[in-house]
Amino acid sequence: MFRSIRASLLFWYALILALVLAAFGAVLYHQLRRSAFQEVEARLWGLAQALAGGTERDGEKGVEMELPEDFLRTFRDQDKDAPYYVIWGPAPGQVFPSRPGLETSPPPPAGLRDRDGRREVVLEGRDGLRILVGQRTRKVLEKLHRFLGKMILAGAGVMILALAGGGFLASRALGPVRRISEAASAISASNLSQRIDVARTESELGRLAATLNATFDRLQEAFERQRRFIADASHELRTPLAVFHSNVELALRKDRTPEEYRAALEVCLKASRRMRGIVDGLLTLARADAGEIALRREPVDLKAVLEETAALLRPMADEAGIVLEVSGGKAAVTGDPDRLREVATNLLTNAIRYNRPGGRVRAAVRVEGSQAVLEVSDTGPGIPEADRPHIFERFYRVDKARSREAGGSGLGLSIAKWIVEAHGGTIGFASRVGEGTTFTVRLPAGPGSGPAAPPLTSPPPPA
Numbered sequence: 001m002f003r004s005i006r007a008s009l010l011f012w013y014a015l016i017l018a019l020v021l022a023a024f025g026a027v028l029y030h031q032l033r034r035s036a037f038q039e040v041e042a043r044l045w046g047l048a049q050a051l052a053g054g055t056e057r058d059g060e061k062g063v064e065m066e067l068p069e070d071f072l073r074t075f076r077d078q079d080k081d082a083p084y085y086v087i088w089g090p091a092p093g094q095v096f097p098s099r100p101g102l103e104t105s106p107p108p109p110a111g112l113r114d115r116d117g118r119r120e121v122v123l124e125g126r127d128g129l130r131i132l133v134g135q136r137t138r139k140v141l142e143k144l145h146r147f148l149g150k151m152i153l154a155g156a157g158v159m160i161l162a163l164a165g166g167g168f169l170a171s172r173a174l175g176p177v178r179r180i181s182e183a184a185s186a187i188s189a190s191n192l193s194q195r196i197d198v199a200r201t202e203s204e205l206g207r208l209a210a211t212l213n214a215t216f217d218r219l220q221e222a223f224e225r226q227r228r229f230i231a232d233a234s235h236e237l238r239t240p241l242a243v244f245h246s247n248v249e250l251a252l253r254k255d256r257t258p259e260e261y262r263a264a265l266e267v268c269l270k271a272s273r274r275m276r277g278i279v280d281g282l283l284t285l286a287r288a289d290a291g292e293i294a295l296r297r298e299p300v301d302l303k304a305v306l307e308e309t310a311a312l313l314r315p316m317a318d319e320a321g322i323v324l325e326v327s328g329g330k331a332a333v334t335g336d337p338d339r340l341r342e343v344a345t346n347l348l349t350n351a352i353r354y355n356r357p358g359g360r361v362r363a364a365v366r367v368e369g370s371q372a373v374l375e376v377s378d379t380g381p382g383i384p385e386a387d388r389p390h391i392f393e394r395f396y397r398v399d400k401a402r403s404r405e406a407g408g409s410g411l412g413l414s415i416a417k418w419i420v421e422a423h424g425g426t427i428g429f430a431s432r433v434g435e436g437t438t439f440t441v442r443l444p445a446g447p448g449s450g451p452a453a454p455p456l457t458s459p460p461p462p463a
């Protein structure tokens with residue numbers, strides 16, 4: 001109904017206050033009126049009884065009054081609002097009003113009545129006399145109405161004061177909301193570092209501000225990560241592209257022998273392979289981030305996966321002069337065999353790449369309680385302490401030159417981590433500089449374990 005919370009608060013506040021004041025005023029007015037009328041009636045009854053006590057029938061005059069002069073003077077007052085009486089004798093036509101102009105016929109029944117703005121009491125006197133005492137109620141009502149007028153004025157005063165106070169309080173209470181919304185709207189993609197000043201926002205709103213700030217922190221982090229990722233991706237692609245470009249340019253500058261062309265094409269092939277590796281990795285991660293990759297869910301023997309992968313990589317190990325050993329027994333898991341092969345390929349490739357000549361790679365599969373464990377150890381240089389927290393980050397490499405030289409994209413471990421986590425498992429490593437590194441993958445063992453239900457949604461993007 002209202003656009004602003006302040007107006008809405010004020011409206012409801014005013015409405016409720018007005019209702020309370022009106023109800024209070026009505027009850028008060030009613031009570032006062034009742035007690036004023038009761039007072040008038042009590043006086044009239046008193047007067048009527050006194051009259052009845054001192055009045056009797058008189059043969060000649062009709063009635064005889066034996067009452068003090070002072071008392072009778074009450075009725076002789078010329079003031080129209082003063083009390084009056086009318087006495088009826090038993091015979092028709094015997095009517096004695098206290099002053100002329102009073103209605104006198106016929107004698108009313110005993111009791112209390114209201115007539116033409118008058119209050120009257122009627123009772124039976126001695127000797128069949130009927131006695132009425134009455135009084136106009138105009139004055140009493142006037143007094144009441146004057147009081148009512150004052151009450152309405154006071155009520156209006158209270159309303160004005162309360163509304164002014166309410167308006168002030170509402171502005172004060174909503175001030176922080178304005179500040180929060182100003183600060184929040186000042187935060188944009190190009191200025192994500194701004195925060196709401198929590199110190200200046202009290203109570204519940206302080207908590208809201210803190211919550212919003214925490215959300216902005218996460219947003220900023222995600223933004224920066226994305227920005228870094230794009231910058232890294234472009235940078236990674238630029239190098240092989242430059243190699244490709246300069247080789248083609250150089251080859252085309254003059255006529256070359258077939259051998260020279262072949263050599264140039266081989267360099268180009270290597271560069272394009274690298275680019276393809278990077279692009280494939282990027283696509284996998286992007287689709288994983290978007291939750292677009294559905295993992296298959298079938299019984300897989302981890303040992304068989306490891307053996308197949310090792311067989312494919314043995315020529316690479318041989319070429320590098322590295323001994324590749326595979327051991328362990330059957331270990332059943334449920335999952336996507338192609339993706340699990342990717343994990344094994346990445347871990348084995350790394351162990352071969354980052355090794356010393358004549359080194360050794362030991363890969364083993366075992367079942368540990370409810371987990372199937374794949375372990376890949378090498379005798380390489382190890383991972384320096386400072387690099388350990390970042391090893392699973394996209395494009396992170398300890399030795400960029402060595403990784404590139406070996407054809408690495410810097411995305412392998414991020415993808416492996418995503419695959420393992422999407423299977424409900426964990427991946428970690430232990431490393432000693434100069435001695436070697438052991439990567440350990442743990443997956444829920446046995447058919448029936450593994451990915452919860454197809455299609456699988458991805459875990460949060462790897463850092």
Ligand code: ADP
Nearest residue numbers: 350354397398399403408409410411412413437
């Ligand atoms: P890359 O394509 O560069 O191998 P990865 O994501 O697979 O990318 O690995 C990230 C980095 O982690 C590597 O560049 C390397 O510096 C380090 N790394 C991975 N595996 C090992 C290992 N077995 N021994 C030493 N360093 C390793």
